[in-house]
Amino acid sequence: MSDRLSRTLAEYAASVRWEDLPPETIHEVKRRLLDAVGVALAAFAEESPKAARAYAYEWPVASGATLWGTAFTAPADVAAFANGVMVRYLDFNDTYLSREPLHPSDVIAPLLAVAEWRGLSPADFITAVAIAYEIGVDLCDAASLRAHGWDHVNYIGIATAAAAGRLMGLSPEQIEHAIAIATVPHAAMRQTRAGELSMWKGAAAANAARHGVFAAVLASKGMTGPFQPFLGEMGLVRQLLAGEPLDEAALASLAERRPPRRILDTYVKYWPVEYHAQSAVDAALQLRSELGDPGRIAAIHIDTFKAAYEIIARDPEKWRPRTRETADHSLPYIVAVALTDGRVTRHSFSRERLQDPALRHMLESRVTLREDPELSAGYPEGIPNRITVTTTDGARLVREVRFPRGHARNPMSDDELVAKFRLNVSERLSPAQADVVVETIMHLESQPGLRHLAERWRL
The missing domain is CATH 1.10.4100.10 (2-methylcitrate dehydratase PrpD)
Structure with a gap:
């Protein structure tokens, strides 16, 4: 056969x-x-x-x-x-x-x-x-x-x-x-x-x-x-x-x-978004730190690479996301919410956030995007995204990131990965339970078997 x-x-x-x-x-x-x-x-x-x-x-x-x-x-x-x-x-x-x-x-x-x-x-x-x-x-x-x-x-x-x-x-x-x-x-x-x-x-x-x-x-x-x-x-x-x-x-x-x-x-995700947008989040949050008040944003321009454009930007639905599944695969939404909120979490894609009139207006009137052939040439070695923010007083702030945290060229440490785990389970497990899960998994080969492994993270 x-x-x-x-x-x-x-x-x-x-x-x-x-x-x-x-x-x-x-x-x-x-x-x-x-x-x-x-x-x-x-x-x-x-x-x-x-x-x-x-x-x-x-x-x-x-x-x-x-x-x-x-x-x-x-x-x-x-x-x-x-x-x-x-x-x-x-x-x-x-x-x-x-x-x-x-x-x-x-x-x-x-x-x-x-x-x-x-x-x-x-x-x-x-x-x-x-x-x-x-x-x-x-x-x-x-x-x-x-x-x-x-x-x-x-x-x-x-x-x-x-x-x-x-x-x-x-x-x-x-x-x-x-x-x-x-x-x-x-x-x-x-x-x-x-x-x-x-x-x-x-x-x-x-x-x-x-x-x-x-x-x-x-x-x-x-x-x-x-x-x-x-x-x-x-x-x-x-x-x-x-x-x-x-x-x-x-x-x-x-x-x-x-x-x-x-x-x-392979790459561990630092942010809860489609991977091609990871570097865009890094760039957007760096800009937000420099910007301070998001009320200063007059316009946002995103330069991205071909694969990101095709997967998370080209479809008109990505500019008017109605489901969390669409929103976490929407490069314009992800950048807009990162710049507005100064963070990206699973709550960034809640029904309430998706329906926020101010955020929708920003997507419709202030965000532009294009595929940049120079950035496309840098993929898949990296995932290059460049964000440009024009402020209400005419200043231009620019950030480009190619290897976001968690990429094989910029890996997360064990401490960072454990911190990501603890944050993810903070609403489900007590700190003591989380400690047990971390200890058990990081010494998995010394455990007597797998039959009761999932009991460690039973809610």
């Missing part, structure tokens, strides 16, 4: 051992788990996570996986979806930018669900996460789905299926079947992120990961998947890439079975 691409992914997933992991990879997996738990708990009471949990509550299974924040357990694929929606909802989990953008920590909730359900060790889980990052990030370097109208979450499904197969001890052939089952029947369209955005923006990756878990379980029971899922006559390359071949040189780390390190190339 093989094609060389599915075989490369499967053999890589099956080959990596705990002993192969570099210490810095192990440490970074633990950092990303802590970050994922923090952003998930911050989103616990939001409407989309509540809807996903309501679905999961229909499927009680005593020996399943825990819904984060609760004592309820459900089948692994159901828990993968519910927990994954929480991780993704605030658009505050990590990112990678290349030919295709990705939120690679979308693999963490589903893989923890599988590991908990199967009674596996922390070492098994950490290894699986490192594998999934390696596969997902390399696929982003190899080909753009977005350029052909398909969504990046297809890569999450593939990476999750391969790593879940590894967790379950499947053979390379079985992992290939899992990859095929996750890939061919479940192609996700880019319409999820076009125009006005719905709750599904934050659920699409969780759904792809759920398919990955489902595919691995099916393959473990003997189900075979479509042959040649990538290179076949109607496979991914022809259907999702319009026949444009993947750059197989980008998959060299997989083909050569190198120890997984690509997690170190």
Whole structure:
């Protein structure tokens, strides 16, 4: 059933051992788990996570996986979806930018669900996460789905299926079947992120990961998947890439079975906004500090790069956002609220803030934006945004940021990441509970198992 691409992914997933992991990879997996738990708990009471949990509550299974924040357990694929929606909802989990953008920590909730359900060790889980990052990030370097109208979450499904197969001890052939089952029947369209955005923006990756878990379980029971899922006559390359071949040189780390390190190339978000706007927030807040009174703002001009323009500025809905999903993907809204409020938090996208007449007037009458070819040339190495504020007395204040805090070229320290976690859980966990979660996760490999791990952050 093989094609060389599915075989490369499967053999890589099956080959990596705990002993192969570099210490810095192990440490970074633990950092990303802590970050994922923090952003998930911050989103616990939001409407989309509540809807996903309501679905999961229909499927009680005593020996399943825990819904984060609760004592309820459900089948692994159901828990993968519910927990994954929480991780993704605030658009505050990590990112990678290349030919295709990705939120690679979308693999963490589903893989923890599988590991908990199967009674596996922390070492098994950490290894699986490192594998999934390696596969997902390399696929982003190899080909753009977005350029052909398909969504990046297809890569999450593939990476999750391969790593879940590894967790379950499947053979390379079985992992290939899992990859095929996750890939061919479940192609996700880019319409999820076009125009006005719905709750599904934050659920699409969780759904792809759920398919990955489902595919691995099916393959473990003997189900075979479509042959040649990538290179076949109607496979991914022809259907999702319009026949444009993947750059197989980008998959060299997989083909050569190198120890997984690509997690170190990915970025932790400092602000709860779409990643292409992270540097715009940094620039806007620097300007706000210099500006002082936002009442001095006469005009705001944003120079940005092509990918940011296409994803978070071009659609007319981005200039009149009506949902939080649209607003945290709106470059003009994000810059305007940062300059006005002097901060950007999850509350910046509340219904009340979206409907504020003064903020809407600013977007309509004072904000302009253009794609700058010079800035476009600096992507994806950096994410360059330049903000210019003209004041009521005619002064021009300019800031440009290329590598925002959290970028691989400007990484957050452990202390900063822990501070982000504490802020995210401050409305859900006591300081003492937060201390326990930090200590447990940052020393995860020494824990006796994963069965009761989520009890540490039960609300």
